Amino acid sequence: MDPITDFLENDKLPDDDKAAKALRREAANYAIIDGRLFKKGLSQPLLKCxxxxxxxxxxxxxxxxxxxxxxxxxxxxxxxxxxxxxxxxxxxxxxxxxxxxxxxxxxxxxxxxx
Structure with missing residues (x-):
């Protein structure tokens, strides 16, 4: 969860292009609200990580x-x-x-x- 949080808060990506692409794709499923990480869902409310x-x-x-x-x-x-x-x-x-x-x-x- 730390790499996702780092990316969403600080736009920090891994040096490896493949890992950076995977992190961007995974981070699309998450949101930071009031400094807390939440997982987005299609048919469910935000889930607190x-x-x-x-x-x-x-x-x-x-x-x-x-x-x-x-x-x-x-x-x-x-x-x-x-x-x-x-x-x-x-x-x-x-x-x-x-x-x-x-x-x-x-x-x-x-x-x-x-």
Whole structure:
């Protein structure tokens, strides 16, 4: 996200022409509003981009906090998008988070056929 932010705020591009072209194309999907990076979507509102240190809190909050659904990885990622958040590795991070959840693992073992 830092290269995208640098490009949108400071018009800074990589030296490599191919990387610069790819960054311009990717940056078209983002906007800076009040100093914060947001991802644009076609059929959704702007999504607030989170930094890596913020993602665990949001995963925890949606998975076991106020929502307390203990849902699977893909559904967790969809709920995060509905809540208005985004980061590039959202789907694998959500799936990994669910694998570490003790309650989800106990429930999945309970529902397995003997």
């Amino acid at each position: 989170l930094r890596p240190y913020q993602t665990d809190y949001m995963l925890s909050e949606v998975h076991e906090g106020c929502c307390d659904h203990h849902i699977e990885g893909k559904a967790l990622a969809r709920n995060l998008v509905r809540a208005g958040y985004y980061w590039p590795s959202m789907m694998p991070d959500s799936q990994e988070f669910v694998k570490k959840c003790r309650i989800c693992q106990e429930n999945s073992n309970f529902y397995k056929a003997p």
